[in-house]
Amino acid sequence: xxxxxxxxxxxxxxxxxxxxxxxxxxxxxxxxxxxxxxxxxxxxxxxxxxxxxxxxxxxxxxxxxxxxxxxxxxxxxxxxxxxxxxxxxxxxxxxxxxxxxxxxxxxxxxxxxxxxxxxxx
Numbered sequence: 001x002x003x004x005x006x007x008x009x010x011x012x013x014x015x016x017x018x019x020x021x022x023x024x025x026x027x028x029x030x031x032x033x034x035x036x037x038x039x040x041x042x043x044x045x046x047x048x049x050x051x052x053x054x055x056x057x058x059x060x061x062x063x064x065x066x067x068x069x070x071x072x073x074x075x076x077x078x079x080x081x082x083x084x085x086x087x088x089x090x091x092x093x094x095x096x097x098x099x100x101x102x103x104x105x106x107x108x109x110x111x112x113x114x115x116x117x118x119x120x121x
Contacts, residue, residue: 055088056121
């Protein structure tokens, strides 16, 4: 009986740790499931810039920013994820504002940050 209880608690703790490690609101759409070694350096392209060499997309990332989340914070999350997944390139998109109305109390603006991670071909 104790073995099953310990095993169940261990599984729940592992799942909780795994889910707790990813930044809240980060969504990943994998486009390529090839396993890659983590990278140390990622080339970052922002403001409509594009790499001169051809690239192959690995994943699309999106981060639902809470009020006060800056582009720098989102970029930090994206770079960390790109390195972990073995990407060489990070291409960001302009943040999309989303306005939420709170009845008579006013409204808040949230931003949806998006990026693509890729490798050079």
